[in-house]
Structure formats: structure tokens, C-alpha cells
Amino acid sequence: MAYAIPEENYDLLETVREFAQKEIKEQCKEYDVSGEFPKEIYDAAIEMGLHTLEIPEEYGGMGLDKVTVAALIEQIGIADAGFGTTFAATGLAYKAVLAAGNEEQKQRCADILTETGFAAFCLTEPMAGSDAANSKTTAVKDGDEYILNGRKCFITNAGVAGFYVVTAMTDKTKGTKGMSAFIVEDGTPGLSVGNHENKMGIRCSTTADVVFEDCRIPASNLIGEEGQGYKIAMITLDMARPYMGCVAVGIAQRAIDEAIAYMKERVQFGKPIAANQGLQFKLADMQIKCETARQMVAHAVSLQETDKKYSMESSIAKAYAGDVAMECASEAIQIFGGYGFSREYPVEKLLRDAKIFQIFEGTNEIQKIVIANNLLR
Amino acid sequence: MEILVCVKQVPDDSVEITLDKSTGMPALDKVAVITNAFDGYALEMATRFKEAHGGNITVVSVGPEKARDTLRNCCSVGANAAYLVNDAACENSDTYGTAYALSKAVAKIEAEKGVKFDIIFCGKETTDYTSSQVGPMLAEIMDIPQVTNIIALDPAEGGLSVKQETEEGYNMVDVATPCVVTVTKPSYDPRYPTMKSKMAARKVQIPDITAADMGADASLMGEAGAKCKVVKVFEPAKKEAGVKIKEETVEETVAKAVAMMSDAKVF
Structure with a gap:
């Protein structure tokens, strides 16, 4: 039920989880309505260093392994996918510099990023x-x-x-x-x-x-x-796609979390709806998809980490996680019934948040072209 | 200034805790442990004081091995050093035993570091036993001044100027150092650790202090030395569902509420 990350990094995961749950999750509802940029919350996240997760140690970053970075970004995505996207998009820009820039550019951009928080x-x-x-x-x-x-x-x-x-x-x-x-x-x-x-x-x-x-x-x-x-843009996108995948996994996980809580609490026909096997199967299907998407993300970044070919796996991770986010969000709404369609409840936002993950950084159709090209090469 | 913050690892107070029927004691096996909330405020206040006026912060805890995690967390949000008073003799200490152990630990740490603590911070109470006694007892044992329930402090001539919260408002108290202050909720929350401070805290060495190391009399600590005996632990009475009174007008609503209270012989 999680990324297999180094034992010592669980304290980072817990810190980010706590911050995301307490400082992002509820607060972002208001900004979802207004469309404003939640600068104060970003400032707090930047204070914690969440914008520097992907900067290598030699340029002033923390030198975290890629699976840990993915796991941390997922925690942000669980709380709010827009928030996760902001940091993943920052990582996207910096990856282009890491992929093809010279030493001076890598250091300069790391410094700018550390100071300003975004790219x-x-x-x-x-x-x-x-x-x-x-x-x-x-x-x-x-x-x-x-x-x-x-x-x-x-x-x-x-x-x-x-x-x-x-x-x-x-x-x-x-x-x-x-x-x-x-x-x-x-x-x-x-x-x-x-x-x-x-x-x-x-x-x-x-x-x-x-x-x-x-x-x-x-x-x-x-x-x-x-x-x-x-060529640099294509390499950069290959590198970055799994990280958008892990934000999408965050949406799917949030859909599962919300569905479980609601299924235990909502009583129909004299018992909690969690007692219905039909809904249990739905929940289990959501979990199967979410976990496989998560592990595909982990696999794609692990290949990158170990200098193996990862272009096709990155596309699979991103396309699949985007689909899974949509499916899990939609199923969570179904489990909530009429309440799921209401903006008073948390799950309709998940579906609105999820859609873009099938579109940006290459639509799912483009991902399939990348996958097929890798197969037929 | 040299600052000491006393911290305790406690069960997470945001979850409902029930009694283990077989032992009659709280069932804590599956409850996560956290830093006592008021100790967290104390550390944050100490850290802000350090950032404004300079100094060093040491944290100390009397507790089991796993309390080391709490001390490490403290090192990621302001503490420079940490010590764990880790001895079976301290297990099941009452408030006096804990205060006694802390007083001995203070002397031991001061001797080891070659410093004298100017301010000793404690939370005003722990969220598990809420006795509010350890800080005051520590000050009494050490024979130094104390101010309880503080929400702010600043350096002043000869010591500190301290803002003490009261039920009516607050007192401004000047206190000489060294002193003990116990901290209640200030206007701010404790900071989150940064990713870097969290990783740096992994490398902090947290020495153990045993009863023998600090020359403590084991008969004054632990269950044997306890001046307070826990006879029985009760779960708080469950609140019954209330009654909603909503009549046509406010006047009618109030009249009905008064009549119901009168019938129930509330007055």
C-alpha cells in the first residue's frame, strides 16, 4: 500500500503528510472556488523546502532518491492536485536544465529555484x-x-x-x-x-x-x-511524466480515502453502505487500479534512477495514472450518490482535478504514440 | 542564553483512547505517540527566543527508548542538542519522581556541557495526565524562581520579562534567571520541520543518561518512590444526546428550556 522507500525517509513522508493534511487539504477548498493562487500556503510549503525535492545534492538540494520524491509529491497530491502540479511543473522546468544544461546553468537555476520557489x-x-x-x-x-x-x-x-x-x-x-x-x-x-x-x-x-x-x-x-x-524537450518530458503520474495517483488515493470514510458512515437500508458487497467490489477495483498506477510510477522513476531506458515506462505511468485518477474519482462520486455531485462534498473536485492528467505533458493519445514508437522501433 | 526544554512523549490526544478491560489502564498499544502539545509550544517559544536573542537549546526527556524519536523531532525544529534520561528506575514515576529525575539530569547535563541553564522551559501540562505539576516541582527542587502559564517572554534587566496568562487577562512578571517557565498556548503554532532540518536531525547524537550517571537516588523515582498512587482509572462519562428546543419565537424557546430545567430540578 505504499512506495517502497528507504526506511529512514518515512519521517519525511510523515512530515509532508501531516503538512499536506493540516495546511493544504481543507484550505485549498476555498481557493478551488475562487481560483486564486494560495500564496501563503505555498510560502509555508517553500519554507519547508518542498520546492527543492528534485534539486541534486551537489546543487544545494537534498539528494533524495526518486521514489521518495514521488512518494512525497503523492502526499501533496492527495491533499490537493493543483498544489502537487505546481511543484511537479517546477520540477519539469528544472529537469530540462539538468538534462542538457551546463554546470553553471544547473547551479544558477537551482539557486533561483531555491530562492523563488517556482519554475x-x-x-x-x-x-x-x-x-x-x-x-x-x-x-x-x-x-x-x-x-x-x-x-x-x-x-x-x-x-x-x-x-x-x-x-x-x-x-x-x-x-x-x-x-x-x-x-x-x-x-x-x-x-x-x-x-x-x-x-x-x-x-x-x-x-x-x-x-x-x-x-x-x-x-x-x-x-x-x-x-x-x-530533443531536450522530449527528454525532459520523458523524465517528468512519472511525477505527474504520482500526483494523479494522489487523486486516486484521495478518492479511495473519501469513499471508505463515506461507506462506513452512510447508512441505507438500516446498515452502513460499506456492508454491500457490490460497493466493496467497487472499492477493491479502485484499490487495484490505484496501487498498480503507483507501482508503475515507482518503476518508471526507478529505471531513471538506475540509468536504464525509461521513455516507454514513463508514458505508461503517466497515461495509466491519469486514467486511474479519472476512474477512481468517478467511482467515488458514484459511491457518494447524490451527495457526490454536490460541491458541499469533496469528491466532485477530484474528477475536475483528474481530467487534466489525461491531457497535459502530452495527452494520453500522445503517450500511446510514444509507447508504440518504443515498441516498433 | 542557555536554554533547556523538558519534553514528554505522549499518546496522540486527537484520537479517542479507551481502557483495556483486562488491566483497567488506558489501551495505548495502537495509539501513535507525539510530542506533548504544550512542550511543542515551549520549544517553539524557546526557538523564537533563540532566533531573536541568540543562545543554545537543549532538550531533555525522561522516557523509554522510543522517546528518542520525539527528541529527534525536537532537533528538527530548533533544538541544538538532546538527552534522554533512559533508566528502568524512572518507569512509572509520578510527577515528583519525574521532576526529581529532571533536576538531576539538569545538573548532569550542565556538568557535561560546562554551562548553566538560564531558562528551563516546560509545557504547562502534559496532554496525557494533565497534572501541571512537573514544572513547578522542578523549580522547587532546584530552588529557583518559576512563572507558570506563560505566553511570551523577553530579556529584561537581570533576567526576563514574562507574560503570564490568567483567567482574567495576563500579568507581566519580571523574573531573575535561572528560572523555570511553564508554557501555555501562545498566539502561534509550532513550526513544521524543513526537509533539510529533518534530515540533519537524523545525525544528531542523543546520549542516554542513567540514574547512576546523574547520581540519582533510585528510591525517589519510579513506582517505588511515587508519592501518588493511581488507585483506579476511569473513562470520562459519555455525554448523552442533548435535546433541541426550537419554538416559534425566542421567548417561547427560552420559556420551554427554563420549564424543562425546572422539571428536572436543575434549580
């Missing part, structure tokens, strides 16, 4: 969603600078990030091989953020357009080499 990964554009290669954003070299122009959309942590990892075309004639990746620090002239998206779910995370208008950045902010941007 953002900017790949998606209005006309480049699943077709990420159809990017219109450009980067033109001018002396020892690049000038960026274009618009990115649906960017998690836009407006709060300390740095943005941005893909842009340095040579439109070369297709995906003409794309490059850059670090753009918050406050750079020409960088601006559009309106906050009024989302269906994960409303405690912030999502907006990021706009570049003659945005000049030092040429040293290029990650890797010119033309490597698309």
Missing part, C-alpha cells in the same frame, strides 16, 4: 499543442544575445516562476532540428504573462500565456546547442 516549462503554443514541432516562437541571435518573440500558452507557474525554460525556433527551415531551448529569468524586459486561465480543475495552480516581445537574453542562456531544443 515554468514553456513548450506549448496556441498552434503547437500535441504538434509541439509546429512552434512559431523565434529566437534570433544578435551578437552575444538572443532575441525571443512569440507566445506560449497553458504555462503552469506563469507569473510566479523565477525562471522559464523556453523552446523557440532558431532556424525555421530545419523543422524540429531548428528548435532550441533557453533559460529566461523572471524580470527580463520583453517577458510578460497573460491572463490567468479560469480552469475546470487543479485551480490552486496558476496557468497563463507567456509572451515574448523582443525579449533579449544572454546567449549563454542557451541550453545545450542550437537545434537541440526539441
